[in-house]
Amino acid sequence: MNIIQGAVHFVANNKLTFEKGPMPIKPYPSAANQVGHKNKLYPQPSMEEILPKLETPAVKVRIADLLSRYPEPQGALLEVLWVIQEVLGWVPRESIRWASKVCDCSPAHAYGVVTFYTMYKQVPTGRYLLQFCRNICCEQKGASGIIAYTEKALKIKTGETTPDGLFTIVQVECLGACGNAPVMLVNDEFATDVEGGKLTMRDGITLTPERVDKILKWCYDRSEKYEEEPVRDALGGTLVGHKGHPGAPGSSAKPQEMDYAPACPVLGLKAVAEKSGVTLTWKNAPEFTHLVVERADGSSWKKVGEPSVKDKEFIDPTGLAGMAYRMIATSGDRVAKPSTEEKAV
Amino acid sequence: MAKTIKVCTDNFGKGAQDIAVYKKLGGYTSISSRLFDLSQFEVIDMVKRSNLRGRGGAGFPTGLKWSFVPRHTGKPVYIVVNADEGEPGTFKDHFLMNEDPHRLIEGLIIAGWALGSRTAYIYVRGEFLPCIESLNKAISQAYVDGLLGENIGGTKFSFDIYVHRGAGAYICGEETALINSLEGKRGEPRLKPPFPAVSGAWKSPTCVNNVETLMALPWIFQNSPEAYAAIGTGCAGGTKVFCVSGDVKRTGVYEVPIGTPMMDLLNSPDYAGGIDGVLKGVIPGGSSCPVLLPEECEKATLDYECMISLNTMFGSGAVMPFNTTRDVVVLLNTLGNFYSHESCGQCTPCREGTGYAKRVINSILRGEGHDGDLELLLSLAEQYNGTTICPLAPALGQPMSAFINKYRSEFDAYIEKNPNHASPRISATHRPGAFW
Numbered sequence: 001m002n003i004i005q006g007a008v009h010f011v012a013n014n015k016l017t018f019e020k021g022p023m024p025i026k027p028y029p030s031a032a033n034q035v036g037h038k039n040k041l042y043p044q045p046s047m048e049e050i051l052p053k054l055e056t057p058a059v060k061v062r063i064a065d066l067l068s069r070y071p072e073p074q075g076a077l078l079e080v081l082w083v084i085q086e087v088l089g090w091v092p093r094e095s096i097r098w099a100s101k102v103c104d105c106s107p108a109h110a111y112g113v114v115t116f117y118t119m120y121k122q123v124p125t126g127r128y129l130l131q132f133c134r135n136i137c138c139e140q141k142g143a144s145g146i147i148a149y150t151e152k153a154l155k156i157k158t159g160e161t162t163p164d165g166l167f168t169i170v171q172v173e174c175l176g177a178c179g180n181a182p183v184m185l186v187n188d189e190f191a192t193d194v195e196g197g198k199l200t201m202r203d204g205i206t207l208t209p210e211r212v213d214k215i216l217k218w219c220y221d222r223s224e225k226y227e228e229e230p231v232r233d234a235l236g237g238t239l240v241g242h243k244g245h246p247g248a249p250g251s252s253a254k255p256q257e258m259d260y261a262p263a264c265p266v267l268g269l270k271a272v273a274e275k276s277g278v279t280l281t282w283k284n285a286p287e288f289t290h291l292v293v294e295r296a297d298g299s300s301w302k303k304v305g306e307p308s309v310k311d312k313e314f315i316d317p318t319g320l321a322g323m324a325y326r327m328i329a330t331s332g333d334r335v336a337k338p339s340t341e342e343k344a345v
Numbered sequence: 346m347a348k349t350i351k352v353c354t355d356n357f358g359k360g361a362q363d364i365a366v367y368k369k370l371g372g373y374t375s376i377s378s379r380l381f382d383l384s385q386f387e388v389i390d391m392v393k394r395s396n397l398r399g400r401g402g403a404g405f406p407t408g409l410k411w412s413f414v415p416r417h418t419g420k421p422v423y424i425v426v427n428a429d430e431g432e433p434g435t436f437k438d439h440f441l442m443n444e445d446p447h448r449l450i451e452g453l454i455i456a457g458w459a460l461g462s463r464t465a466y467i468y469v470r471g472e473f474l475p476c477i478e479s480l481n482k483a484i485s486q487a488y489v490d491g492l493l494g495e496n497i498g499g500t501k502f503s504f505d506i507y508v509h510r511g512a513g514a515y516i517c518g519e520e521t522a523l524i525n526s527l528e529g530k531r532g533e534p535r536l537k538p539p540f541p542a543v544s545g546a547w548k549s550p551t552c553v554n555n556v557e558t559l560m561a562l563p564w565i566f567q568n569s570p571e572a573y574a575a576i577g578t579g580c581a582g583g584t585k586v587f588c589v590s591g592d593v594k595r596t597g598v599y600e601v602p603i604g605t606p607m608m609d610l611l612n613s614p615d616y617a618g619g620i621d622g623v624l625k626g627v628i629p630g631g632s633s634c635p636v637l638l639p640e641e642c643e644k645a646t647l648d649y650e651c652m653i654s655l656n657t658m659f660g661s662g663a664v665m666p667f668n669t670t671r672d673v674v675v676l677l678n679t680l681g682n683f684y685s686h687e688s689c690g691q692c693t694p695c696r697e698g699t700g701y702a703k704r705v706i707n708s709i710l711r712g713e714g715h716d717g718d719l720e721l722l723l724s725l726a727e728q729y730n731g732t733t734i735c736p737l738a739p740a741l742g743q744p745m746s747a748f749i750n751k752y753r754s755e756f757d758a759y760i761e762k763n764p765n766h767a768s769p770r771i772s773a774t775h776r777p778g779a780f781w
């Protein structure tokens with residue numbers, strides 16, 4: 001990579017000079033420049049070439065389903081880009097334009113999104129994308145050794161693809177499986193071992209050079225077995241039974257009803273008898289519109305006051321210790337069940 | 346603790362991914378038997394009494410957070426589950442969602458009822474595709490069972506859950522960045538206020554909760570809020586799922602009551618089973634928390650107050666011990682690389698500052714350090730605080746200053762490898778700037 005190694009600064013005669021600095025900066029392979037910006041000149045297919053693949057009935061159904069889940073079409077942009085990547089294997093320039101049309105945003109916005117997130121591939125990668133974690137836990141447990149081993153075994157460097165088009169190595173940040181450090185992802189599957197013809201990640205099983213060999217062999221075997229990598233039918237699986245977000249395109253869902261829950265009773269009622277009478281305190285809920293305080297009168301209840309919903313306490317001047325109180329709250333036109341009975345103490 | 350109480354991890358290894366199994370294990374009873382008789386305020390009050398605090402890192406009391414969400418604004422209320430687990434060292438949500446997706450759905454329905462939400466999104470990071478598949482399967486089962494959709498259980502309540510797949514950006518774990526990402530934008534944190542509770546996703550009230558927080562709710566409802574509060578300490582109730590990685594005999598996720606001594610977690614045969622080698626330090630709570638020395642670990646208990654008194658953080662529950670064979674300069678170097686790579690680029694102190702720190706640490710590691718470099722790094726760490734929108738830059742600054750202060754001699758040894766270490770660093774060549 002042609003990264004300028006050194007520093008540019010003004011010297012006394014005000015001429016721009018180049019000085020070779022003492023610190024050659026080793027490019028840190030980030031996932032973005034590994035499968036992203038690195039090759040800006042990569043031949044891009046035209047819209048005519050990609051449209052037939054994108055505008056199939058199956059894709060249309062999926063896109064409609066995705067769009068119905070968000071109040072605004074733009075919400076589905078990340079998911080639509082995933083669909084593109086699943087169908088085409090990567091996200092070419094023109095497909096970003098297509099996504100922006102689907103999601104009703106500007107192509108520039110969509111391009112900004114694609115370049116922000118590291119998992120969208122802006123150049124095609126090998127059939128098996130090997131993503132190695134090189135973050136703190138994995139590094140501690142020897143990730144760099146494993147990466148170096150794989151690079152040697154495949155005779156490529158990080159960010160490169162083998163000549164047979166089978167493997168690409170990239171280094172990524174923490175994969176959220178640090179307990180098994182060091183770990184890797186083979187396409188979308190966590191892999192630290194191969195068991196029963198499947199990639200697995202089990203408790204306490206970590207990558208070793210032998211296991212890397214096993215995984216590579218699994219990939220080779222698979223590539224011989226299948227002409228093309230079988231795609232997951234729908235990334236992340238399908239969701240059945242939902243009607244979408246109310247108001248979204250293609251959705252028949254109705255919005256939430258205001259008063260689906262029972263009205264809120266008064267909670268935390270306390271009654272304290274003092275010389276001046278009985279003081280009641282309670283927890284106010286935001287939805288109260290009306291409050292009534294009742295006092296036990298033999299076997300029935302007698303209303304003794306109606307505090308405002310802003311009040312923090314209520315004093316019953318005729319109250320005495322030992323009398324039972326309760327409160328009834330109203331929220332709009334819903335009357336809540338009475339609060340618990342409290343004896344003044 | 347005589348009997349270990351498992352709140353979130355109880356169904357591990359029992360095949361609870363299937364709704365029938367989950368119901369047999371007592372799942373969804375909180376909804377069928379209790380929830381629909383409670384008012385919204387009562388549910389929030391129960392969560393408040395349980396003393397449940399957010400498990401995502403900041404530790405904000407959940408009940409209080411819910412009570413900030415305004416009602417009857419005419420706008421829909423969104424619940425967003427933060428499953429964008431990217432903090433190095435943390436992998437609990439991955440396991441929790443894989444093993445017990447229905448518990449998350451049950452917790453979400455409770456939260457939806459309390460907040461009056463119509464739609465919830467589970468934001469899962471892009472790398473967890475198998476996890477997304479199992480979640481979608483579980484959600485579909487819940488739809489078929491009538492637990493989701495319109496008019497659930499014959500009430501007027503309607504609720505939908507969708508999984509939103511992220512695409513690989515650590516910063517999307519920050520709640521406002523997560524909301525931006527959900528809206529189909531670049532995951533850049535927003536200035537607060539307005540807080541998401543008032544104006545979040547699509548300018549509507551939004552509540553962002555961690556996976557583990559929501560998964561504690563079914564237990565609280567099946568037992569009682571007081572029982573949950575009694576498990577933990579006075580300041581935070583319940584249990585916490587810890588992810589132990591690094592140099593221990595058995596790495597993995599372990600659920601222990603809040604307030605358990607840290608060495609119990611690391612040494613007990615039920616949990617991590619002891620340190621591999623001689624302990625040199627522990628990073629508690631994820632990579633952005635300052636490291637603890639062995640003598641501090643002896644004193645440490647796993648709760649919010651104790652961690653703050655030791656000048657570190659409880660964080661997201663990652664515990665990363667490392668032994669004496671590990672090189673702290675290498676560890677800090679990885680952190681510098683990581684944070685400078687993941688900076689979203691909005692704020693100059695973070696975009697330039699993390700890269701600056703990274704290049705200085707890189708050069709120290711290569712044996713090209715200079716005297717005064719450590720002071721430079723410490724002063725940088727100081728300058729991150731309070732100058733950025735989100736805490737990504739301080740998340741590098743804090744561990745950086747802790748590493749340097751606590752293992753200073755090792756850094757000095759590296760610097761002395763440079764024959765010219767006494768000469769000053771030419772600052773022009775280390776000037777921050779992405780294009781160097």
Ligand code: FES
Nearest residue numbers: 133138174175178
């Ligand atoms: S550090 Fe490698 S998976 Fe977390």
